[in-house]
Amino acid sequence: MTETAGLSTSPYDALLLCSFGGPNGTDDVLPFLKNVTRGKGIPEERLAAVGEHYHHFDGRSPINEQNLALQAALRAELERRGARLPVVWGNRNWHPYTVDTLRDASAFGAKRVLALVTSAYASYSGSRQYREHLAAAIAELGDDAPRVDVLRPFFNEPGFVRANLDAIREAGSTLEGGLAGAHVVYVTHSIPDTMQDASAATGPGYREQHEDVRATIDAALCEELGAPVASSLAYCSRSGDPRVPWLEPDVNDLLEELAAAGERKVVIAPIGFISDHMEVAYDLDIEAAETAAGLGIQAARAATVGVRETFVSGIVDMIVERAARERGEETVPVTVGELGAFPDEAPPGSCRMRHGEVTGIPVIAGAED
Ligand SMILES: CC1=C(CCC(=O)O)c2cc3nc(cc4[nH]c(cc5[nH]c(cc1n2)c(C)c5CCC(=O)O)c(CCC(=O)O)c4C)C(CCC(=O)O)=C3C
Numbered sequence: 317m318t319e320t321a322g323l324s325t326s327p328y329d330a331l332l333l334c335s336f337g338g339p340n341g342t343d344d345v346l347p348f349l350k351n352v353t354r355g356k357g358i359p360e361e362r363l364a365a366v367g368e369h370y371h372h373f374d375g376r377s378p379i380n381e382q383n384l385a386l387q388a389a390l391r392a393e394l395e396r397r398g399a400r401l402p403v404v405w406g407n408r409n410w411h412p413y414t415v416d417t418l419r420d421a422s423a424f425g426a427k428r429v430l431a432l433v434t435s436a437y438a439s440y441s442g443s444r445q446y447r448e449h450l451a452a453a454i455a456e457l458g459d460d461a462p463r464v465d466v467l468r469p470f471f472n473e474p475g476f477v478r479a480n481l482d483a484i485r486e487a488g489s490t491l492e493g494g495l496a497g498a499h500v501v502y503v504t505h506s507i508p509d510t511m512q513d514a515s516a517a518t519g520p521g522y523r524e525q526h527e528d529v530r531a532t533i534d535a536a537l538c539e540e541l542g543a544p545v546a547s548s549l550a551y552c553s554r555s556g557d558p559r560v561p562w563l564e565p566d567v568n569d570l571l572e573e574l575a576a577a578g579e580r581k582v583v584i585a586p587i588g589f590i591s592d593h594m595e596v597a598y599d600l601d602i603e604a605a606e607t608a609a610g611l612g613i614q615a616a617r618a619a620t621v622g623v624r625e626t627f628v629s630g631i632v633d634m635i636v637e638r639a640a641r642e643r644g645e646e647t648v649p650v651t652v653g654e655l656g657a658f659p660d661e662a663p664p665g666s667c668r669m670r671h672g673e674v675t676g677i678p679v680i681a682g683a684e685d
């Protein structure tokens with residue numbers, strides 16, 4: 317690849333925005349849910365309930381247009397900095413599928429692709445499952461497959477944390493009397509306890525990654541307000557067999573506890589999600605909002621990072637840094653909080669789904685075991 321003036325993202329020929337995917341209409345809902353839950357042991361009732369969440373929005377998940385907006389914002393920021401890196405988009409569970417996008421990229425001459433997976437935090441669901449998925453796509457393409465690297469988890473990238481902080485401050489300002497005296501309820505997707513344990517086997521776990529972001533934001537808010545901030549980490553969207561333990565407290569249960577303890581206003585901050593997809597639009601904006609209203613709690617929902625400039629530009633910083641590292645240059649990954657940058661290649665044994673058990677599914681960007 318020839319370099320012109322501007323930022324170098326060599327050796328990469330393309331950035332792949334690799335996401336979850338979602339249905340675009342009523343007819344897509346069932347086949348989409350089948351894709352997601354294949355081999356996962358999700359009970360029929362749960363599937364029917366989640367299907368209803370989608371039908372509530374005419375079978376259309378907001379996630380696809382949000383990814384298109386992020387793709388456009390990443391393109392614009394790369395272009396603004398003079399980097400020539402095409403941004404393509406592919407999903408795990410719905411069209412456009414990753415394998416089709418990579419086939420196209422390869423046909424256009426891409427030999428090396430950097431993948432940005434849209435989960436900020438590492439766990440089986442947010443990291444290894446994407447790396448298995450990418451390995452499968454590459455295997456399917458055979459000799460036509462480009463080499464694919466994966467950008468490290470970005471939960472502690474300063475722009476991502478900053479964007480969440482700004483959104484919490486903005487939501488707080490809509491409460492009576494402002495953010496002072498409000499309880500900040502940080503929310504993320506629940507995962508099974510076994511998935512949490514597996515995520516913590518080789519480094520800071522899924523919960524600990526969120527706790528680190530919470531501590532960073534709390535400290536910044538405390539400084540701004542000149543007073544300590546009360547906060548909690550809660551979870552939403554649990555599924556699976558009800559007898560299997562998942563991370564708690566559920567956000568609705570936490571709201572009840574807070575009400576019983578006399579809290580009257582909260583900011584609900586979905587730091588676990590990068591855009592307002594279904595878990596946010598339904599589980600928080602409908603369910604948790606109803607719970608709060610029923611308890612007499614004033615609740616303001618903080619925006620997700622979406623395409624905020626600080627977030628998008630932080631991701632581009634990470635892309636530039638990774639490209640430089642691949643060229644053999646010295647780099648200093650910039651992070652906030654206590655945990656430091658995660659490795660580019662996941663260590664052996666990281667984020668296996670079942671505690672202590674090798675899933676045996678091939679991966680890229682990390683050891684297979
Ligand atoms: C940690 C995590 C993220 C990361 C946060 C992030 O990346 O943002 C995430 C993202 C997403 N999950 C999504 C949708 C679904 N997830 C399901 C099921 C599950 N998710 C899990 C965890 C996570 N999921 C788990 C442990 C299960 C149980 C089955 C299994 O072990 O895999 C099911 C099946 C029904 C159900 O069980 O609820 C659906 C439909 C969508 C699309 C939303 C839209 O359409 O807008 C997105 C972005």
Ligand SMILES: [Fe+2]
Pocket residue numbers: 505
């Ligand atoms: Fe999910």
